[in-house]
Amino acid sequence: MMDLDPQLNHAPDTIKRIHIMGICGTGMAALAGMLQASGYVITGSDSHIYPPMSDFLSGLGIEIMSGYCAENLQSHPDLVIVGNVITRKNSEAIALSQTTLPYLSFPQALAHFFIRGRTSLVVAGTHGKTTTCSLLASTLFRAELDPTFMIGGIVKEFNANFRLGKGKYFVAEGDEYDTAFFDKESKFLHYRPEIAIITSIEFDHADIFDNLDEIKASFRKFVRLIPEKGLLVANLDDPNVAEIAAEAKCEVQGYGLYTENSTLSWALGEMKTQDGTTDFAVYREGQLWSRLKVKMAGRHNCLNSLAVTAVLNRIGLTPEEISNGLSTFAGVKRRQEVRGEKGGVTVIDDFAHHPTAVRETLAALRSAWPGRRLITIFEPRTNSSRRAIFQKYYASVFDSADLILLREPLPIEGLDPEELFSSSRLAADLRRRGLDALSFSDTDAILHHLIKRLKKGDVVAILSNGGFDNIHARLLAQLDS
Structure with missing residues (x-):
């Protein structure tokens, strides 16, 4: 394992070919598209190649190499852009450290090519x-x-x-x-x-x-x-x-x-x-x-x-x-986004995960859908929300909801149990405050319980910064059956 040479952390005067490590991240794929549109030849590597970013890059004709390895650098690009997902233990990063190839981070590249x-x-x-x-x-x-x-x-x-x-x-x-x-x-x-x-x-x-x-x-x-x-x-x-x-x-x-x-x-x-x-x-x-x-x-x-x-x-x-x-602003996907309405039930997708964001989002939805029962499904998924640091704070942010269903988060490797967030503990705290709240071990259990309690006119707000096991589409499909 070697560190990258800081003397090589710059953009060279002449650039034709750029290789992007971690290209399938949302921001990195967008950067790849912008660079290609600017006339550069782009290649990239990633260990997780799947839609929608893989389809987006494929549609642009950008070559994606599956996995990280020294061979990905054998084309000798003029510049390598290293994504935030890459660690110093990454095999391709180690290979990069053994070359004289110039490199930039994602923010450095954005500033050099487009903000400047x-x-x-x-x-x-x-x-x-x-x-x-x-x-x-x-x-x-x-x-x-x-x-x-x-x-x-x-x-x-x-x-x-x-x-x-x-x-x-x-x-x-x-x-x-x-x-x-x-x-x-x-x-x-x-x-x-x-x-x-x-x-x-x-x-x-x-x-x-x-x-x-x-x-x-x-x-x-x-x-x-x-x-x-x-x-x-x-x-x-x-x-x-x-x-x-x-x-x-x-x-x-x-x-x-x-x-x-x-x-x-x-x-x-x-x-x-x-x-x-x-x-x-x-x-x-x-x-x-x-x-x-x-x-x-x-x-x-x-x-x-x-x-x-x-x-x-x-x-x-x-x-x-x-x-x-x-x-005339049409909005942003995953921000109070109505994913569909079936059987008189409206399903909304939102990115909220920090306690303040959860509170403000639910208050907003309450004002937008007055007189409707508001059901909230929350998945703690970020590194911060899966830790106990906000455990007590979350107990005060769901007041706008009529029913709260919580998914237990995946544990963070290396942390003691007392350092981890507990959805079952939050559900108990919410019930002590008079709120209707339950916790579940997985998404299947949430859907099984939810489908039995839904009524015509309900608004279901699903809060997560991830895909949440495609719960939105699965719920709409069950409502349609």
Whole structure:
């Protein structure tokens, strides 16, 4: 096992052929598509080659090598891009360390090939990054500014998580997760922000951060990257964001909820939700600025829209252009996405996994579907949600649901049982609070129980950041039978 030579961590002057290690990841496949569209010859390797990314890459004619090995580098590419999934023990990474091939991480490559030369608009924060990025990119597109973007979800307007435009703006989802095995700093530190949004700062990613202070330290570095002539749009209702924003050397425009004594640059006023569309008041420096609409429910989505409004106003869009972009936004897959309705039962898919995201999502769905019974199925799947760190907090975030069904998570290798999250313990805690909650060992057991309890008019919200054993399609199929 050898470390990569830091002297080779750069892009060479002449590049024709690029090899991507870990190419089947959602972001890596999107990067491969963007690079190929830019004229580069792309190859890639991965140990998990399966749809939809394998189909996407195959459709582009990109050669994918199954598994990692030294032979994958024998074509002598001009540059190797090393995905975050690759460890220093990876056989292909070891082979790379024994060559003189230049290499970049995913964030470095994104910055070098696509952010450089453009105005970088970066959305960062624990929650809401994907939706906020998608709103921003879609509105820029509607305003005919032809943006380029890379986003962590499929934007329905484009049916893709990336776009290669000819305009001056790049919209980046600024993830605080680490960059690569050879660079443990956060991804967003590579994205050269000129205008940035910070939606929230909470503890997350327990596999790489030990505590909230470490996360704040990373956000401090990010804020320092914004030039003095730039702009930080910060949710100052979040005390952690306010603490970090106070250290910015650029202009800060704060946003949050409207109060009579508010000193926020942008404030969210009265909200009205009907048929899945929310109409809300926007206050600018304490004065009513406009009323806007977005085809989403929930206070958090209105705040995301407010942050986008601040950025778009800064770069010169008119209130009419902003209103048109927000009101026509078609949404993001796996964010309050209605997967289907069978037998009078509506099935919704959402990505929520952090306790705050679960609480806000369920509150939003309650407002969007008033008078309907809301059933929530939750799968703890991320590294953080499978640990006991949020065990007690989860007990207070399901109040908007009428029935809660919990899947026991897969254990994390190397952790003691007391360090692991327990769905059965959470179900017991929820029942003590008067909620109807049960835990199950697997997805089959959940479906078996659920199908017996469903009634016409129910709304089933399935929350997971993974595929959840295709539970959505399986449930709809059973309802159709």
